[in-house]
Amino acid sequence: MGRKDYLADLNLVAASPRSYDVLEVICGDESAAVIQVDSQYGPVTITAHPGETSSYPNDHGFALYVSDSTPDEVSRIVASFNLQLGKDTTIPSLCQELARRLSVDADGDTEMPDSQLDDEEDDVSDTESVYQDSLFGFEADNSRVVEDSPASASYDNIIPLDARNGLRQDLRIVKEAGFKIAIYGPLIQGHPAYMVSSCRIGKLGISDEAMQAWRLLPSEYLVLLIHFSSGYRHVGHIEDMASGNGMMDFRCGVSSSYKPSRSEIIEAFTMLSPDAQNHGVDSKSTGFRKLFISGSLQDLFSEKFAMLLKCRLKGMSWDGALAFWHDHQGTSHKAELAHDPKYRQREKVSAAYPALVTSDHLTNPNYGCRISLPLVAMQFFIRQVVRCTEFCLVCHRKVPTDIEAIKPYVCDSHLCLYQYMQLGFGPSIEHEIITQPKVVDLLISLCFSAAATNGLKPRHLPKGLGLRVPPVDILRLNIVASPYTPGVSPTPDGRPTLLPPGVAKPLKATLKHRELLFNKGVTRNDAGLKHGDWLLLQVKDLEEVVHCRVEDLAMFPTIKISHPIVLPQDGGVKTLDLEHTPPGVHEASFIPYSEDFDQLSDGAMKEVIHFFINLLPSISDMRAYLLRNGSQASLRKWSRMTAPSLGLLRWIIASNRACIMQNDGYDGQHAQPGTAKEDKVWGMPGYTQFRIAMGAPDKERRFMQSVKTTAAEMSLQIPTIFAWHGSDLSNWHSIIREGLNFNETLHGRAFGHGVYFSKDMNTSGSYSSYYNRSVETWRSSDLSVSHVISLNEIVNAPAKFVSQTPHFVVSNVDWIQTRYLFVQSGSPAMGQAARPPMTPEGQEKPRNPIPQDPVHYPINGNRQQLIIPATASRSRPKTAKSTTTGHAIRNGFKKLKSGVSIQHSIDSEDDGNDSVTTEAEDRQMLEPEKESTGSPAVLIPNKAFTDFEPGTLDRNTLELLPPPEDATPLATKRLQRELNNIRKVQGSLPLDELGWYIDIDRFGETMYQWIFEFHSFEPQLPLSQDMKKKGTKSIVLEMIFGGDYPFSPPFVRVIRPRFLPFQQGGGGHVTAGGALCMELLTNDGWSSASSIEAVLMQVRLAISSTEPRPARLDLYNKYDYGIGEAVDAYIRACQAHGWKVPPGFSKMVYAGRSNERRS
Structure with a gap:
């Protein structure tokens, strides 16, 4: 029972950490307790590794550890406590004792509230200089010239x-x-x-x-x-x-x-x-x-x-x-x-x-x-x-140099990949989907094709993602197979096989209410499920096996599930139509996502990738969801995304090492900078065009140097040529990660070793999926990619190629730069057109085409010469007019020498002549200081920048919320520290620069109620202009704290003057009742580490914001905001945005009285 008792105590504290005076407790690796405590240095994390949990709670013991970033004094306190820990210490008592020890000063004295207002944290601990380096064991080297005086003194x-x-x-x-x-x-x-x-x-x-x-x-x-x-x-x-x-x-x-x-x-x-x-x-x-x-x-x-x-x-x-x-x-x-x-x-x-x-x-x-x-x-x-591309983004050590990439990534360590994905170091998939939907669609489609046809190399498999997936044998029975799915035979009636009765666990289902009911006698431990787990579910009389997520187990043996996801026979992926499901309770069975993806064989991994990419919604659906739910929308919260599908989507986008930009906007909108329609190649109608850059960041420089050197040696007028490269669709996932090379032989090398190119698109197309009618595409793809071919710029030296007929074979990869990808939409396997008509007459030609070699130039499928815009390459000299103008702008219109060369286009780096002049106050900081007789104690606001007069607000004219009655020592201590910091900041900067003011001399009777003023807004803001019209010099606000601060946010409301409501043209995130509409001030957005100074700045920024509308004052209403209307408005805002109202909110704002409404 020891281990069960230990886990029970751990779960007890984790469910209500505030009851034990700590911020958070979670179960870490090997059942360790990871405890976050609020110390005088801010939140710190301590990991407690238990000894023998079988002996808990009598003879187990703990070993305490802290991270390298933990302040020295905290490390010393924890180390001392580690030596004093008894073997019978329980998790609850451990948490309370840690909180107690870390809430005192370094010398062991309890913090005194009054003295903290004056000198809190002013002095550096004297013990710091006597401790030797505990991590590296180095002795201090005092040979360098450094100061020994304290830099943190108060005056x-x-x-x-x-x-x-x-x-x-x-x-x-x-x-x-x-x-x-x-x-x-x-x-x-x-x-x-x-x-x-x-x-x-x-x-x-x-x-x-x-x-x-x-x-x-x-x-x-x-x-x-x-x-x-x-x-x-x-x-x-x-x-x-x-x-x-x-x-x-x-x-x-x-x-x-x-x-x-x-x-x-x-x-x-x-x-x-x-x-x-x-x-x-x-x-x-x-x-x-x-x-x-x-x-x-x-x-x-x-x-x-x-x-x-x-x-x-x-x-x-x-x-x-x-x-x-x-x-x-x-x-x-x-x-x-x-x-x-x-x-x-x-x-x-x-x-x-x-x-x-x-x-x-x-x-x-x-x-x-x-x-x-x-x-x-x-x-x-x-x-x-x-x-950055030389280093791993997680461990920061050098990565192997055999692959060059223009974007940074992680090394080959599975742990680094796991941390990279879990810590969010990769690109935002939400941002990419909104701004580059076609690129994301292309990346997914290429990965799907590689997984479906065994083109996914072992080194590119996503090992380390920590995904849980259904057993692969079960997935094989439920693949919706097409005649072109390799290795999978469709069932005779075209339907997938359902879950095997001997493997699936029985239960009952009410799909209309999204509920599952376990049979009598089944315990939660028997079920083996927790919140967030994914299931394969089969319900009697339902044709498809569905995927769903466990949403709530509070009413076990009844559990709530997410809206089920199905793969219909006609393609795509969708949620189950619950209105047309069989009514009542039905027999059902389920299989959890229980397999560790990292333990699968390479072949099984590819099958799982193939299956779960097919389970992704279309990019257009993802994009619509994100736009519909605002800037904070996350696909992680979308019930239509299974956990493995989302993990694979993040990996596909994050592992893309090339820079790919769609050459026109999504549905004609959201075009990216530098990818306007006039940058498109003429002669490729029916193809989606993408600009692409592959290789290391200096790959372009090496290419340009090769162009310059070769052009000088051979006296070339046209220094580069363009040619096609074709490869099977399944190869492009690897190509965009490694670049074009000849490390592997896929189609033979009859004309020598190197990268093969052709001037004729039809020739290169024969090596791609152009004529392959067995290609399978991602079923939810908006592009339906069936064929990809690249247009590449090459140094114009065919005589130095390995071969120049019938193909160009180039062995020097520094002579190659891929410029465009052309993607054919419409899958032959789906019976759609395989070859778009080559009739480019309706397409607008580039206004500034690049000159091409009269002998070596690329042609399309109809043997028409392509017209390539000059923006495709930096290897050609710009026209005198464009170059002179651009360079003159950078250099203040200085006179330039006539003539332009390739050397100029290569070496015309930004020389820094347009650097902004350093401001006078920053220059003054660089000047040596002379002895001074002293400095003024008070910083007077500059009247040239503000008309605000501090200390003129009469608190007796304000209707305030009642002071809270549930003060706690932890909250009081934190508020004292915050007030001391506010006093220091306010006393060190001009008020017009701060933009806020708190009259500390008239603070009031309680630490839990702060009155502050915003002032000195930018004069161009409509709010500032309205304040002038109304004769108002400041915005008066109230901030009130509960006893559970800093675990819960304060409540912030405007007292006066009144703002125009949003419905009447107002803005600035001020509700109709005066409360602030900000996620930061709710449980969803709040962090216990947020300082009050930061909160003041964030609230002021919100009020100053002009998006979606600027704040405006109600110029005709002279009454202050009432308390009841502010509270109601805050709750309405939370409900409208789906934010959580902090627990105990009513108690905080009404001080334990009934929720009366005052106006």
Whole structure:
């Protein structure tokens, strides 16, 4: 019974963690308890591994572990507690004791609320400098010039002048290295602040193709944000401490300016729940947004940067440091192991990268002995972005070089693939489906064809996804087979075989109500099901076997299921029509998705992939669902997507290593930049055209260098030619991941080793599925792909090819660049037209065609010469007019020399002349500081920017919610810390820059009720103009907290003035009753890690938002919002959006009284 008792206690605490003073408890690997506790440093995660659970709760014991990113003081407390743990400690008592120990100061004294208002977290623990490095076993090296004075003191006169100037020098070093640098907040005074370092993308030598694949623009900036939570930290601090993590927090992104606004930075550091976060890359085109690998970089900087830097300071390279970290994590005697020469080898970096990418401050400081921590971090950031395809996105080690790709991915480790998918490091499938539906359809179709015809290579199989699938033998009985499904014979009557009686478990079903009833005597353990499990279900008198998900087991032996999914005989996939199912209770049987996909044979994996791709809805249906459900829509929540199908869809999109762009919009809309209709090749009617770039990011540069060299040697007027390459449909899944090569022989090599091309489309088509009438297509495809052929640009040197008749055979892959994919829609197997008519006369010809070789040019199926737009290639010189204009714009219309060459088109990189001038306040931070007599204690708002007058609000005129009656020590402690932070921030920045104000001197009687004002809105906003008309200088709001804060969000409402409701033309996310309509303020979007400063900024951004409409004031209504109407409006908003109202909401807003409505 020991293990059952242990699991029962674990489930008890997991179901109600707040009752045990912790944030969250889940069951981890090997039944470990993963406990999240709110400490004075923020939420921390502790893993408790039990000993012998069979002896629980009397003689089992626990071993406690924390991650590398855990603050040192927390690690020390947990380590001390680990030694004191008794063998009879239960899970509930463990959670409560951890919460108690981590809620006190490092010296063991209970936090005093009054003193915390003054000096909370002002001083760095004295113990930090005496602890040796517990992970690497290194002794501190004090030979470098670093400051020893505390950088986190509370007032200017505590931080010595030389320490402040040391910070300024570190910033100057960053500037002199070629990067922009800026500061938000009183960093120089030792308070929490943000540091911004950035670099314009056009200076980094990234190819146009890579920028397009990575969604970057040369005019944008790569931005690294660093949040110093307790003052500036230099290299010496990290070198001396046991763990450098916890002192800094990082965010990586892209910005349209070198210095994102303060509100954008606050938003970047705001913690949201996973379901409330935008999926993948931000869709914003201006301001600060996520980078395409932000998730991976966030993990790298948060978990490993400090430890890697300590290794670097001991003489290792970045690659060596990463290898050392992975090889010896958790082992002893690291100091001796660190001297292994393999960790100290110099990196080999391509000479094609500019110096800004390859410079290493740690090996060539050039500033005496001083090391600038911001510069080290920035150079590491640039290295990881520009060279991203060289590294695994999870473990960050070098990936094999045998495959070149333009997009980054993971290494061959199954664990890395699993983490990559689970942690969401890959592209957002929702974003891709909305913006590039044809590309996603193509990728799925190619994978389906590869799986159906054994064209899926073992190295490309998705091992490590952690999928659970039905037994393969059962799937084989239920495949809806066509005459062309390899290895599967259709049943005589054309229907799939149902579930075998000896294998399936019996029960009863009421499909109309989506309920299953287990037979008498069956327990939950016997059923073996949990929420979210998927089933194959057969119901008597129902023709098809259906797939459904377990939705609710609360009423066991009756369970609720999702809307069943079926594969009808006429193609596609759909949900079962419950209105026309047989009424009443019916005999049924089910088989769970119980097989581990990773344990299947390669052949069985391909069968499963084939089956579950067919179970995917069409891309048009997915896209309609996402558009219908708004920006936060997730396919994970859609009951029409089985878990294996969704996992495979994510893998198909994430593992695509090529950049593919549809050449026209979806149904004539949503065309992508650079893929306008005039960029289409003339002469290919009836084909869907895609632009494509494959190979490493520098593949285009190598190709262009080959073009330049060959053109000079042979005096070529036309430096390149275009030719076709055809391959069977089942091969293209691999081709777009590996590029065109000749590693395998598929059709013989009668004319030598190399990649085969033809000028005649019909010749290349004979090697593809063009004439193959046995091709099977994905049944839900909107494209119905039956034939793919590529158009490629090749160096114009046929004499140097392996062969030039009857085919071009090219052995140098650097001489090849694939430019277009042409996809024929309509499957021959489905009886549709196999060959579209070649009558391009109605198609618009490119206005700027590329000149072609008079002898070697591509022709279509009707032997007509293709007309290719000049945008297809960078190998040809632009016209004098276009080149001069474009270059003049970049260089301020300086006079150019006449004439254009291939060399110019290759080397015309962005030289940085159009860099934005650094703002005066940022330049001032770089200047050495002189002795000062002091600084003003209060920052007066600049009257030129605001008319707001702080301290003039009369609280007695406000109708407020009653103070909450369920205060708890945990909530009180957190609110005291938040108020102290607000006081510091508000006292260090001008009010007109903050945009919000809290009168702390008149705070009121309770910590649980905050009154704040928004002011100084941008003058161009309609809201700002309405405030001028109404004579209102601020928006007054109330924020109230419950006793379960920070586990539940506060309630925020506007008190005055009244806003126009949305129905009358208003906006700004303010409801008709004054409550805020924001997912952040509900259980769905709230995170216990969110700070009140971040909440204030997010609410102000929402009110300032002009989407979908800008906020407007009601200029004629002078009454304040009532309490009852605000509460009602909040509940209505939650119900309308499907958000969860926080538990205890009524108790919080009405202080335990009846839910009376006050107006």
